[in-house]
Amino acid sequence: xxxxxxxxxxxxxxxxxxxxxxxxxxxxxxxxxxxxxxxxxxxxxxxxxxxxxxxxxxxxxxxxxxxxxxxxxxxxxxxxxxxxxxxxxxxxxxxxxxxxxxxxxxxxxxxxxxxx
Amino acid sequence: xxxxxxxxxxxxxxxxxxxxxxxxxxxxxxxxxxxxxxxxxxxxxxxxxxxxxxxxxxxxxxxxxxxxxxxxxxxxxxxxxxxxxxxxxxxxxxxxxxxxxxxxxxxxxxxxxxxxxxxxxxxxxxxxxxxxxxxxxxxxxxxxxxxxxxxxxxxxxxxxxxxxxxxxxxxxxxxxxxxxxxxxxxxxxxxxxxxxxxxxxxxxxxxxxxxxxxxxxxxxxxxxxxxxxxxxxxxxxxxxxxxxxxxxxxxxxxxxxxxxxxxxxxxxxxxxxxxxxxxxxxxxxxxxxxxxxxxxxxxxxxxxxxxxxxxxxxxxxxxxxxxxxxxxxxxxxxxxxxxxxxxxxxxxxxxxxxxxxxxxxxxxxxxxxxxxxxxxxxxxxxxxxxxxxxxxxxxxxxxxxxxxxxxxxxxxxxxxxxxxxxxxxxxxxxxxxxxxxxxxxxxxxxxxxxxxxxxxxxxxxxxxxxxxxxxxxxxxxxxxxxxxxxxxxxxxxxxxxxxxxxxxxxxxxxxxxxxxxxxxxxxxxxxxxxxxxxxxxxxxxxxxxxxxxxxxxxxxxxxxxxxxxxxxxxxxxxxxxxxxxxxxxxxxxxxxxxxxxxxxxxxxxxxxxxxxxxxxxxxxxxxxxxxxxxxxxxxxxxxxxxxxxxxxxxxxxxxxxxxxxxxxxxxxxxxxxxxxxxxxxxxxxxxxxxxxxxxxxxxxxxxxxxxxxxxxxxxxxxxxxxxxxxxxxxxxxxxxxxxxxxxxxxxxxxxxxxxxxxxxxxxxxxxxxxxxxxxxxxxxxxxxxxxxxxxxxxxxxxxxxxxxxxxxxxxxxxxxxxxxxxxxxxxxxxxxxxxxxxxxxxxxxxxxxxxxxxxxxxxxxxxxxxxxxxxxx
Numbered sequence: 001x002x003x004x005x006x007x008x009x010x011x012x013x014x015x016x017x018x019x020x021x022x023x024x025x026x027x028x029x030x031x032x033x034x035x036x037x038x039x040x041x042x043x044x045x046x047x048x049x050x051x052x053x054x055x056x057x058x059x060x061x062x063x064x065x066x067x068x069x070x071x072x073x074x075x076x077x078x079x080x081x082x083x084x085x086x087x088x089x090x091x092x093x094x095x096x097x098x099x100x101x102x103x104x105x106x107x108x109x110x111x112x113x114x115x116x
Numbered sequence: 117x118x119x120x121x122x123x124x125x126x127x128x129x130x131x132x133x134x135x136x137x138x139x140x141x142x143x144x145x146x147x148x149x150x151x152x153x154x155x156x157x158x159x160x161x162x163x164x165x166x167x168x169x170x171x172x173x174x175x176x177x178x179x180x181x182x183x184x185x186x187x188x189x190x191x192x193x194x195x196x197x198x199x200x201x202x203x204x205x206x207x208x209x210x211x212x213x214x215x216x217x218x219x220x221x222x223x224x225x226x227x228x229x230x231x232x233x234x235x236x237x238x239x240x241x242x243x244x245x246x247x248x249x250x251x252x253x254x255x256x257x258x259x260x261x262x263x264x265x266x267x268x269x270x271x272x273x274x275x276x277x278x279x280x281x282x283x284x285x286x287x288x289x290x291x292x293x294x295x296x297x298x299x300x301x302x303x304x305x306x307x308x309x310x311x312x313x314x315x316x317x318x319x320x321x322x323x324x325x326x327x328x329x330x331x332x333x334x335x336x337x338x339x340x341x342x343x344x345x346x347x348x349x350x351x352x353x354x355x356x357x358x359x360x361x362x363x364x365x366x367x368x369x370x371x372x373x374x375x376x377x378x379x380x381x382x383x384x385x386x387x388x389x390x391x392x393x394x395x396x397x398x399x400x401x402x403x404x405x406x407x408x409x410x411x412x413x414x415x416x417x418x419x420x421x422x423x424x425x426x427x428x429x430x431x432x433x434x435x436x437x438x439x440x441x442x443x444x445x446x447x448x449x450x451x452x453x454x455x456x457x458x459x460x461x462x463x464x465x466x467x468x469x470x471x472x473x474x475x476x477x478x479x480x481x482x483x484x485x486x487x488x489x490x491x492x493x494x495x496x497x498x499x500x501x502x503x504x505x506x507x508x509x510x511x512x513x514x515x516x517x518x519x520x521x522x523x524x525x526x527x528x529x530x531x532x533x534x535x536x537x538x539x540x541x542x543x544x545x546x547x548x549x550x551x552x553x554x555x556x557x558x559x560x561x562x563x564x565x566x567x568x569x570x571x572x573x574x575x576x577x578x579x580x581x582x583x584x585x586x587x588x589x590x591x592x593x594x595x596x597x598x599x600x601x602x603x604x605x606x607x608x609x610x611x612x613x614x615x616x617x618x619x620x621x622x623x624x625x626x627x628x629x630x631x632x633x634x635x636x637x638x639x640x641x642x643x644x645x646x647x648x649x650x651x652x653x654x655x656x657x658x659x660x661x662x663x664x665x666x667x668x669x670x671x672x673x674x675x676x677x678x679x680x681x682x683x684x685x686x687x688x689x690x691x692x693x694x695x696x697x698x699x700x701x702x703x704x705x706x707x708x709x710x711x712x713x714x715x716x717x718x719x720x721x722x723x724x725x726x727x728x729x730x731x732x733x734x735x736x737x738x739x740x741x742x743x744x745x746x747x748x749x750x751x752x753x754x755x756x757x758x759x760x761x762x763x764x765x766x767x768x769x770x771x772x773x774x775x776x777x778x779x780x781x782x783x784x785x786x787x788x789x790x791x792x793x794x795x796x797x798x799x800x801x802x803x804x805x806x807x808x809x810x811x812x813x814x815x816x817x818x819x820x821x822x823x824x825x826x827x828x829x830x831x832x833x834x835x836x837x838x839x840x841x842x843x844x845x846x847x848x849x850x851x852x853x854x855x856x857x858x859x860x861x862x863x864x865x866x867x868x869x870x871x872x873x874x875x876x877x878x879x880x881x882x883x884x885x886x887x888x889x890x891x892x893x894x895x896x897x898x899x900x901x902x903x904x905x906x907x908x909x910x911x912x913x914x915x916x917x918x919x920x921x922x923x924x925x926x927x928x929x930x931x932x933x934x935x936x937x938x939x940x941x942x943x944x945x946x947x948x949x950x951x952x953x954x955x956x957x958x959x960x961x962x963x964x965x966x967x968x969x970x971x972x973x974x975x976x977x978x979x980x981x982x983x984x985x986x987x988x989x
Contacts, residue, residue, distance in 0.1 A: 044160075069145075078141075
C-alpha cells in the first residue's frame with residue numbers, strides 16, 4: 001500500500017476494540033497473534049482492527065528481516081508498531097478512558113451505591 | 117497440508133489482486149507459530165472479507181485511479197498523443213453535436229413549443245424552391261374564422277423600418293404581425309401590452325412593440341417610452357409595449373401590426389407566413405386535415421383567385437408542421453452529414469488510441485506477467501487497463517469540451533446564412549451529457565481491446581523470454597491489423613465524401629451565373645411610403661441618386677434592381693403571351709418579375725441578346741415596356757424573335773407589356789437552380805392610377821478598384837439626395853454569391869478537415885503497425901539477409917504486408933462509401949453520388965499515402981545489419 005493516506009485520529013472511530021489493540025501494540029506485542037492473545041479477542045476481531053488502524057496511519061506494518069526469521073526457523077512474520085499519530089491517538093484515548101474511570105469511580109462512591 | 121493452510125488459501129480468494137499474496141503469507145506465518153491450529157484460523161474469513169469490502173469500496177477505487185494516473189504520467193509522450201487524438205475526436209463530436217442539438221433537437225424557447233406549428237401550404241406542382249407557400253389576406257381571414265384545431269392563428273411578414281431617433285436614421289429588422297401573433301408564440305410584453313383587436317385594421321392608430329435590445333440601446337431602458345410617439349418610415353407610431361429580453365424569432369427588433377381590411381382583403385398575393393398554436397389536445401394531423409378541408413371550401417368560394425384547374429395543377433394543399441421545420445430546412449441535411457462525419461473521425465481516433473494501448477500492453481507484458489504471478493486476477497488487470505483508458509478518455513473529454521467551445525464559435529461563423537436566433541447553439545446540459553457519454557464509451561471501447569488477449573497465457577514463458585514472447589502476441593497482433601484495416605476503410609469513406617463535395621464545389625464555381633461580380637459594390641435602400649408619393653417622385657429619386665453615384669470618381673456604372681439574384685428575394689406570378697393566352701384553369705409559367713433602372717444590365721454585365729434595354733422614359737402609363745430573359749423568350753416564342761410581342765399577367769385583359777429586348781439568363785434562386793423565366797419591368801410598373809413604384813431597391817455600383825472603397829462615397833451621394841435614408845448592408849456582389857454557396861462551401865471545408873484528420877490518423881496507424889511488424893521481424897530478416905536474401909525481396913515482403921492491409925481497408929472503404937455517399941444527396945451538384953472518378957481517385961490517393969507510410973519502415977528493414985540483428989536476439 002503506497003501513496004498518501006489520511007493520518008490521525010479523525011480518520012478512524014476509536015472503539016473499545018481499536019483502543020485495546022492500539023494499547024497492546026504500544027505495550028510491545030508486535031505480531032497479530034500476540035496482540036490477539038494479549039487482548040483475549042478472536043483473530044476475526046483483532047485483524048480487521050489492525051487493518052483499520054494501519055489504513056488510518058496509526059500503525060505501521062513491515063515484514064521482519066529474513067535473517068531474524070531464519071534464526072528462529074520459521075517463515076517471516078508481519079510486525080506492527082505505533083506511528084507518531086498512533087502515539088497521539090493512544091494518549092488521547094487513554095485520557096478519555098481515565099476521565100471515564102473518574103466518572104465511574106465517582107458514581108461508585110456515591111451514597112446510594114456505597115457498600116462500605 | 118494442514119487444514120488451516122487449505123482454509124487460508126481458500127479464503128485468500130476473497131482478497132483482491134495485489135495484496136493477496138502478502139495477506140496469505142502473514143496468516144501462514146502467524147498460524148505456523150501455533151502449529152497451524154484451526155482454532156485461530158477461522159478469523160481469517162472475517163479479515164479477508166474486511167480487506168475485500170474496504171479495499172473495493174474506497175481504497176480500491178482511489179488506488180485504481182492513483183495507479184492509473186501514475187501509469188499515464190510515466191509515459192507522458194504516449195499520454196499526450198493518445199489524449200490529444202481523443203480530444204480532437206471528442207471535441208469535433210461535441211462541437212457538431214451542440215449545433216445539431218441547438219438546431220435540430222432543442223425545442224423552440226417558447227412556452228409549450230410542441231404546440232407551435234407552421235400553418236401554411238405546399239404546392240409541389242409549381243416547382244418553386246421555397247420552404248412553404250404562405251397565405252393571401254383573404255385565405256388567412258378564412259382560416260381564422262374556420263379553424264378549430266388551433267387556439268390562435270397569426271400571419272406575419274418580414275419588414276424593414278427606418279427609425280428616426282436623435283436625427284439619425286436607423287435601419288431595423290421588423291416584423292409585421294396580426295394581433296394574434298403574441299398569443300401564438302405565447303410570450304407577452306414585459307412592459308405595456310401587445311396588439312389589441314382593431315389595431316390590425318386600416319384606420320387604426322399606428323402602434324409598435326419594441327424589442328428589449330432596441331429599448332435598451334435606443335431608448336436607454338426608459339419605461340416611459342410606452343405611450344410615446346416614435347417616427348418610423350415617416351409615420352409616427354405610438355409605442356405600446358416592450359418584449360422581454362432575448363425574444364426574437366429571427367433577428368427582428370420591432371413588431372408592427374399587419375393591417376388587413378376584412379372588407380377588401382387581397383386574394384391574389386400569397387405573402388403572409390402563418391404560425392399557429394394548436395388547441396389543447398389537438399394533433400398536427402388533425403389541424404392539417406381541418407386546414408385541408410377549409411382550403412377546399414375557400415377554393416369553392418374564391419374561384420377568381422384560385423381557379424380549380426390551377427388548384428389541381430399546382431397541387432396546392434394544407435401543410436401544417438412543427439414550426440421549427442420552417443427554420444431548419446436548409447441546414448438539416450448538412451448537419452446530419454457532418455455529425456456522421458465526425459462520428460467516423462472519432463472511431464478512427466479510437467482505433468488509433470486502441471492501437472497505442474496495444475503497443476503499450478505489448479511493452480508491459482513483463483510487468484503484467486509479474487503481477488499475474490503475484491496473484492493479480494484477469495479482472496484486476498482489466499480493471500487497471502480500464503481505469504487508465506477511461507481516465508484518459510475523460511481527460512480528453514474535458515479538453516475536447518474546451519476545443520468544442522471554441523470550435524462552435526468558428527462553426528457558427530462559417531455556417532450558411534445566419535441561423536435564426538431562436539435556435540440557440542451552445543454548450544448546455546444535453547451537450548455535457550453527450551460528451552460524458554462519448555468519453556466513457558470511447559474509454560471503455562479502446563480500453564477493453566488490449567485486455568481481450570489476457571487469460572490463457574503461458575506466464576513463465578513470457579517471463580523467461582523477457583516479455584518478447586512471439587506466440588502470445590499473435591492475438592493482439594491480429595487485433596492491431598484489424599484496427600488498421602478499419603481505419604483505412606473509415607478514412608476512405610470520409611475521403612470519398614469530401615472528394616464528392618469538393619467536385620460539387622468546383623462544379624458550382626464553374627456555373628455560369630449569367631452576370632459578373634467583379635468590382636461591384638451593392639447596398640439596399642428602402643423608400644418610406646409616407647415620404648415618397650408613388651409615381652414620378654420615386655422615379656425622380658432613383659434618377660437623381662444614379663446621377664450622383666455616376667459622378668463619383670472611379671465609378672464605371674450604376675444600376676438598381678428590386679431584388680438581386682441569389683439574395684433570396686422572390687416575386688413570381690403567372691404570365692402569358694397576349695396572342696396565345698393559356699386556357700382558363702391552366703396555370704401559365706411562373707415568371708420572376710423585377711423592376712430595374714436603365715443601367716442594370718450594364719452594371720451586372722448581363723448581355724442584351726436582342727432589342728434594347730429599358731430607359732428612364734419607360735414609365736408605366738406612358739410606355740409599358742419590358743425586357744424578358746432568354747428562357748422566357750424561348751418558352752413563349754420558340755425560334756422566333758420576341759421583340760415587339762406582348763405579354764401580360766395571366767388573365768389580365770386590361771394591361772399588357774411590349775417586349776423591347778431580350779436579356780441573357782441569370783441564375784436567380786440559387787447557384788444550383790436552373791435560370792428562371794424573367795420579366796424586367798421599369799421602376800414604375802403600373803399605370804397612372806396605380807403607378808406601382810419600386811420602394812425597395814438593391815443598388816449596384818461598379819468601380820475600378822476595391823468595391824468596398826466606394827462605400828463611403830456612395831453613402832455621401834445617398835445623403836446628398838435624401839439625408840434621412842440609411843444605407844443598408846453595403847457589401848460586394850461577390851459576397852452575395854459566396855453567401856449563396858455557403859452551405860456547400862461550409863460542408864466542403866468541414867468534410868475536408870475531417871477527411872484530412874482521418875487520412876492523417878489512418879496513415880499514422882498504418883505506419884505504426886508496419887513499424888511494429890518490422891521491429892518484431894528484425895531478427896528473422898537479419899537471418900534471411902545473412903543467408904543471402906536480396907534486399908529487394910525483404911523490401912517487397914514488408915511492402916506487401918502493408919499493401920495487403922491497405923487493400924482490404926480500401927475494398928471495405930469503397931463498399932462503405934458506395935452505400936453511404938447517397939446520404940449527401942442534394943448537397944451534391946454536377947457529380948453523381950457514386951462518381952467512379954472520385955471513388956478511384958481517392959482510393960489511389962489513400963493507396964499512395966499508405967505506400968509511403970509502409971515504405972519508411974520497409975526501408976529500415978532492408979538496412980538491417982544481420983550481425984546486429986542476431987546479436988540482439
